[in-house]
Amino acid sequence: MKTTQLLEDLSLETNEPAGVVVANDADRSRAFLLAHTLKRLRSPAFMVVHHDARQIPSVKKAKQEALFDRILCDVPCSGDGTLRKSPDAWAKWTPGGALNLFKTQVGIGLRAAALLKVGGVMVYSTCSFNPSENEAAVAEIVRQAEGTLEIQDMSSRFPALKRAAGMLTWKIMGRDRVIYSSYEECKDKDAKETGLMASMFPPALEEAKAIGLEHCMRLIPSHQDTGGFFIVALKKVKDLKEQVKQVPVVGPGGEKPEICKIYTKHGRCKYGNNCRFLHEDPEDDAPIKAQSSTKGEEPLTQLKGAHQEVLDNIKSFFGFKEDFPDSQLFTRSKDDAELPRHISYVSESIMEILACDVRGRLKVINCGIKAFERIEVRDPNVKAPYRICQEISQSMLPWIERKVETDVRVFQKMLNKHVHTVGEIDEIDTDKEAPLTKKLSNLGVGSFLLHATHERQLFVFSAFMGKDRLQLYISKDEVQTLKSQLAALLDTPVTAE
Numbered sequence: 001m002k003t004t005q006l007l008e009d010l011s012l013e014t015n016e017p018a019g020v021v022v023a024n025d026a027d028r029s030r031a032f033l034l035a036h037t038l039k040r041l042r043s044p045a046f047m048v049v050h051h052d053a054r055q056i057p058s059v060k061k062a063k064q065e066a067l068f069d070r071i072l073c074d075v076p077c078s079g080d081g082t083l084r085k086s087p088d089a090w091a092k093w094t095p096g097g098a099l100n101l102f103k104t105q106v107g108i109g110l111r112a113a114a115l116l117k118v119g120g121v122m123v124y125s126t127c128s129f130n131p132s133e134n135e136a137a138v139a140e141i142v143r144q145a146e147g148t149l150e151i152q153d154m155s156s157r158f159p160a161l162k163r164a165a166g167m168l169t170w171k172i173m174g175r176d177r178v179i180y181s182s183y184e185e186c187k188d189k190d191a192k193e194t195g196l197m198a199s200m201f202p203p204a205l206e207e208a209k210a211i212g213l214e215h216c217m218r219l220i221p222s223h224q225d226t227g228g229f230f231i232v233a234l235k236k237v238k239d240l241k242e243q244v245k246q247v248p249v250v251g252p253g254g255e256k257p258e259i260c261k262i263y264t265k266h267g268r269c270k271y272g273n274n275c276r277f278l279h280e281d282p283e284d285d286a287p288i289k290a291q292s293s294t295k296g297e298e299p300l301t302q303l304k305g306a307h308q309e310v311l312d313n314i315k316s317f318f319g320f321k322e323d324f325p326d327s328q329l330f331t332r333s334k335d336d337a338e339l340p341r342h343i344s345y346v347s348e349s350i351m352e353i354l355a356c357d358v359r360g361r362l363k364v365i366n367c368g369i370k371a372f373e374r375i376e377v378r379d380p381n382v383k384a385p386y387r388i389c390q391e392i393s394q395s396m397l398p399w400i401e402r403k404v405e406t407d408v409r410v411f412q413k414m415l416n417k418h419v420h421t422v423g424e425i426d427e428i429d430t431d432k433e434a435p436l437t438k439k440l441s442n443l444g445v446g447s448f449l450l451h452a453t454h455e456r457q458l459f460v461f462s463a464f465m466g467k468d469r470l471q472l473y474i475s476k477d478e479v480q481t482l483k484s485q486l487a488a489l490l491d492t493p494v495t496a497e
Ligand SMILES: C[S@@+](CC[C@H](N)C(=O)[O-])C[C@H]1O[C@@H](n2cnc3c(N)ncnc32)[C@H](O)[C@@H]1O
Pocket: 001, 002, 003, 024, 025, 026, 027, 030, 051, 052, 053, 054, 074, 075, 076, 077, 104, 127, 286, 287, 288
């Protein structure tokens, strides 16, 4: 939902924005779900990856590290703010649930800070009320970021949004179900038993105020009839790396005394196993381990070059304009001998990111818009056995010659059936001077776009002209949507198939 809104905002002014949304979830099935949801927006400017966010690789464009303007860390949390929506979660709630996540939450926040541009803003959010997951995690992120992150005062933004200020002081219930006011009270107990760390407790009041913890925003369910949320915006004011560079990589006496800060902050360090500092492994309390690869899937490959013949055939068959950005077509089929099954169109920025990821460090689940799909064609005249996907039909229309225009009322009637014989089209068609069937016969067999315009509204669908019948490649849901839109526009009743 949040990612959808981000992508919608990015695409508000243009169909192909210069910016991109990179969405990540360590859980492979959730990442697929995310990709499925984002695909519906038909934007070429998104990429879904699945990594442990604490170690997500940096993104490069034109061989330069591309830092982000905005990052949303919607971190894994105990979710006690959702109890109203999911009362069953009460039964599973334990005090340890939140404490186990603390290191992961801090690690994700720090990795985000490393990937953020100076001047950029990151938002840390949870759907929990627990201060150890909220103010304590944020205080620790700010502390470890060593002056590079500043909490933003958002009180003048969204004035209608009711909110409570961040907490400056709190108590914590340990795994042992004892409530502690300070670390002093539990520091002599077995940490495994309590699950508590010093940084989970409130900082001294002066530090809490200096950090600006009161600018954190707590949305309470009674405020505006929602779930419980915690949100804070943090601005990067200095380069984190400059600070990290100052950290000595070798201990003063050659010993291995301390934890490597570079590894902790970036999830890797250029000295690898030879680093003289300790590489503290990702916490074993991480809720989910990222899969080792996008198993069973070939890496995304640019059609241009790797499948040049296919690209040339598609371009000549569909009559692409010279300046069509064909380097933005990608496929997952690697084997040159096989014709790619699916071809996607990505924005220029996504293309640059993919082009820089030659070692395949990014585990990409999906990106861009489905553009072409391989089909079985028996007619030898069809040199490119592909059909244009409905998802890209609107954006592709200006680029290709294989398209036929018709009257919007004919278009509307065609929605009543998926397959039409030439005779049936003649019956629907009212244009006796330039009949649709004549245009279709000039077009010849193969995939094409059928389009109509009414009151500056454009309607397009992907279709296939066979020897004597026309088939629409459009889902039932989309037929219903188009039917309703056209019925409203032309003031006619909605017809059933
Ligand atoms: C609060 S949910 C985010 C939900 C999402 N933003 C939405 O609006 O639907 C937290 C997500 O973090 C994922 N997750 C858990 N540990 C992670 C990690 N170490 N790195 C990346 N994602 C992680 C979980 O699979 C879960 O989907």
